Amino acid sequence: MTSGERLRITYELGCAPGEDPAARARDIALEQTVELPPECVPPDVAARMVGRVEALAPLAERRWRVAISYDPATVGSEVPQLLNLLFGNISMKPAILVTGIEWPAPLLGALGGPRLGIAGIRALCRVSERRPLLCTALKPVGLSAQQLAELCYRFALGGIDIIKDDHNLADQPTAPFRERVARCQEAVSQANGETGGHSVYFPQLARGSPAIQEDLALAREAGCRGVMVSPVIVGLDTVRWLAAASGMAVFAHPSMSGVFFQPGHGILPEILYGELYRIVGSDGVIYTNAGGRFDFSQATCDAINANLRKPLGSLRPAFPVPGGGVDVARAPHWVERYGVDTILLIGGSLYAQGDLTRASRRLVDTIRRVCDA
Amino acid sequence: MTSGERLRITYELGCAPGEDPAARARDIALEQTVELPPECVPPDVAARMVGRVEALAPLAERRWRVAISYDPATVGSEVPQLLNLLFGNISMKPAILVTGIEWPAPLLGALGGPRLGIAGIRALCRVSERRPLLCTALKPVGLSAQQLAELCYRFALGGIDIIKDDHNLADQPTAPFRERVARCQEAVSQANGETGGHSVYFPQLARGSPAIQEDLALAREAGCRGVMVSPVIVGLDTVRWLAAASGMAVFAHPSMSGVFFQPGHGILPEILYGELYRIVGSDGVIYTNAGGRFDFSQATCDAINANLRKPLGSLRPAFPVPGGGVDVARAPHWVERYGVDTILLIGGSLYAQGDLTRASRRLVDTIRRVCDA
Numbered sequence: 086m087t088s089g090e091r092l093r094i095t096y097e098l099g100c101a102p103g104e105d106p107a108a109r110a111r112d113i114a115l116e117q118t119v120e121l122p123p124e125c126v127p128p129d130v131a132a133r134m135v136g137r138v139e140a141l142a143p144l145a146e147r148r149w150r151v152a153i154s155y156d157p158a159t160v161g162s163e164v165p166q167l168l169n170l171l172f173g174n175i176s177m178k179p180a181i182l183v184t185g186i187e188w189p190a191p192l193l194g195a196l197g198g199p200r201l202g203i204a205g206i207r208a209l210c211r212v213s214e215r216r217p218l219l220c221t222a223l224k225p226v227g228l229s230a231q232q233l234a235e236l237c238y239r240f241a242l243g244g245i246d247i248i249k250d251d252h253n254l255a256d257q258p259t260a261p262f263r264e265r266v267a268r269c270q271e272a273v274s275q276a277n278g279e280t281g282g283h284s285v286y287f288p289q290l291a292r293g294s295p296a297i298q299e300d301l302a303l304a305r306e307a308g309c310r311g312v313m314v315s316p317v318i319v320g321l322d323t324v325r326w327l328a329a330a331s332g333m334a335v336f337a338h339p340s341m342s343g344v345f346f347q348p349g350h351g352i353l354p355e356i357l358y359g360e361l362y363r364i365v366g367s368d369g370v371i372y373t374n375a376g377g378r379f380d381f382s383q384a385t386c387d388a389i390n391a392n393l394r395k396p397l398g399s400l401r402p403a404f405p406v407p408g409g410g411v412d413v414a415r416a417p418h419w420v421e422r423y424g425v426d427t428i429l430l431i432g433g434s435l436y437a438q439g440d441l442t443r444a445s446r447r448l449v450d451t452i453r454r455v456c457d458a
Numbered sequence: 459m460t461s462g463e464r465l466r467i468t469y470e471l472g473c474a475p476g477e478d479p480a481a482r483a484r485d486i487a488l489e490q491t492v493e494l495p496p497e498c499v500p501p502d503v504a505a506r507m508v509g510r511v512e513a514l515a516p517l518a519e520r521r522w523r524v525a526i527s528y529d530p531a532t533v534g535s536e537v538p539q540l541l542n543l544l545f546g547n548i549s550m551k552p553a554i555l556v557t558g559i560e561w562p563a564p565l566l567g568a569l570g571g572p573r574l575g576i577a578g579i580r581a582l583c584r585v586s587e588r589r590p591l592l593c594t595a596l597k598p599v600g601l602s603a604q605q606l607a608e609l610c611y612r613f614a615l616g617g618i619d620i621i622k623d624d625h626n627l628a629d630q631p632t633a634p635f636r637e638r639v640a641r642c643q644e645a646v647s648q649a650n651g652e653t654g655g656h657s658v659y660f661p662q663l664a665r666g667s668p669a670i671q672e673d674l675a676l677a678r679e680a681g682c683r684g685v686m687v688s689p690v691i692v693g694l695d696t697v698r699w700l701a702a703a704s705g706m707a708v709f710a711h712p713s714m715s716g717v718f719f720q721p722g723h724g725i726l727p728e729i730l731y732g733e734l735y736r737i738v739g740s741d742g743v744i745y746t747n748a749g750g751r752f753d754f755s756q757a758t759c760d761a762i763n764a765n766l767r768k769p770l771g772s773l774r775p776a777f778p779v780p781g782g783g784v785d786v787a788r789a790p791h792w793v794e795r796y797g798v799d800t801i802l803l804i805g806g807s808l809y810a811q812g813d814l815t816r817a818s819r820r821l822v823d824t825i826r827r828v829c830d831a
Contacts, residue, residue: 165666
């Protein structure tokens with residue numbers, strides 16, 4: 086087995102005064118694999134399964150970088166065990182941050198990545214490579230299915246490419262899932278018929294249990310071409326299944342993912358969103374953009390974008406979908422900064438304008454003008 | 459609608475110098491519901507759906523406690539939306555800790571809680587109310603299915619009540635799921651036949667996608683009476699489904715849950731384990747005990763135990779399962795501290811003794827003696 090086939094994880098450790106970073110590295114290598122003291126592990130198992138500490142270097146006072154590699158037999162080829170290995174039990178130990186992963190090609194192949202990717206989403210929405218896509222969210226929770234469908238119609242009439250459910254829309258009595266999906270898709274189709282456009286509606290599949298199969302069937306039946314899920318809530322293995330089984334576009338929403346982003350502990354956003362979400366099959370990854378309602382730095386956003394689009398085995402690139410307070414007035418700025426292989430998710434600042442069709446059309450026109458598309 | 463029917467969440471906020479805690483409370487109430495500035499929300503929707511800030515009180519310098527209540531219509535009756543509401547988008551905002559929840563009875567009823575609970579698990583293992591149960595884990599990953607079954611046999615012969623997979627056992631080629639489950643269950647049954655005992659084997663169902671249905675069917679076919687899952691990895695809605703659909707005992711493993719336990723941000727362990735895991739249907743909740751390989755304080759462990767057993771609507775109580783470095787020598791101490799309605803999960807210190815049957819029997823005898831059972 087060549088060393089290229091091992092999964093190699095880089096961590097940053099925060100050490101207490103006097104703590105030995107080498108001992109902590111060995112502890113991670115054991116805890117994430119055999120979970121036993123070395124003397125209880127048969128030597129042949131230990132030699133193969135225990136993580137191998139490959140590098141250890143100081144970063145700053147009491148901060149160390151360590152690289153540990155794992156045999157493919159420990160990892161297997163399934164998402165849940167990958168997550169166990171990546172940050173299962175060590176999530177309960179202090180000051181461990183996952184900052185980098187080297188992926189074995191067979192594992193990437195087994196998990197599959199985006200099925201549509203950037204090119205596939207462009208084809209779905211018939212948007213040329215010269216401009217970014219525009220996305221908005223249906224909200225607020227509390228509107229009826231008919232009211233939400235009316236919003237869909239206006240956004241589609243204005244030329245928004247992708248109209249998606251807010252992640253708070255589940256199966257509440259105010260707008261039950263079945264009725265909402267049918268009416269919203271119908272409204273978008275009607276607008277497309279009037280404009281000759283190709284807007285799409287992505288409902289949220291909220292249930293992570295096997296019931297997601299029913300929800301998917303309903304969405305497909307209604308004519309939807311894509312869906313949105315929150316990977317931390319429905320589970321990343323469900324996202325993998327959805328990408329592999331549905332043939333539809335899969336958008337990932339960041340709900341609850343912020344728990345991974347504590348200072349010095351967790352998984353860097355560019356790894357969680359930029360690699361894991363892509364590897365399990367997200368075609369578009371929504372994240373909270375710098376300068377909006379949330380706290381990501383510009384550097385973090387740039388790194389997420391770069392990872393979603395970079396060469397990674399045979400996987401297709403995925404679209405970054407910055408949102409969470411992107412203002413229409415700043416849209417040209419973000420296009421310039423992030424490039425055209427981006428989907429801008431703009432909600433509040435369209436709603437604030439009242440006339441949604443007109444606000445959407447103005448935004449679409451601005452973006453076309455900026456991109457000369 | 460009476461106020462008793464609202465879901466009421468208590469948060470602790472860390473405020474930056476000069477930051478207005480009332481503004482942050484209102485921001486949470488909006489972000490977790492309508493996700494729009496107030497002026498964009500129709501008044502009737504705002505009145506009903508936006509969270510209501512009910513209390514705000516200083517705790518310490520720049521720390522505040524705030525209580526916000528939500529209309530049942532916002533929450534719906536499904537787990538994913540409950541998680542969105544509880545800690546979805548605010549997971550990406552700084553310094554918010556969920557410290558308490560008041561549950562509407564209809565929501566508890568809809569989610570169902572443990573189907574076996576403490577009494578049901580006791581009946582399954584035929585263990586009287588006079589003593590705690592004993593549990594151990596099969597490890598390390600890397601052993602063959604036959605080797606793992608041999609461990610099962612020895613533990614069951616020694617009288618361990620519950621023998622569960624290590625959470626790192628997935629479907630690796632070293633011990634494929636199907637073969638492992640069949641052989642391990644067979645080994646436990648054989649030991650039971652020899653001793654007249656009632657040990658059970660709980661395999662881990664690792665896949666969170668709809669494939670968990672196949673894994674569950676295999677486990678049932680093999681004769682297993684319970685299963686283990688990691689709720690953060692498979693998704694909490696999958697746990698709810700498992701409890702409702704399987705009729706089997708459900709044990710929750712804490713893998714990856716540590717991401718919720720950052721200082722001042724996340725969900726308190728006694729809420730996540732003691733309430734959420736129980737409410738979605740866990741009969742036993744494994745956590746990392748104080749004084750072991752992990753960092754929980756004694757007070758946190760006591761609070762988890764108390765919440766798992768306390769009256770909560772019509773839900774059955776669930777077993778606390780402290781583990782993660784519980785030493786056989788300290789077992790009597792933990793029984794005394796935690797009481798008999800506890801399952802002690804002991805792994806490493808049994809393995810360290812070499813002769814597993816003898817080590818198990820000695821532990822069982824000690825516990826019986828201590829409990830006069």
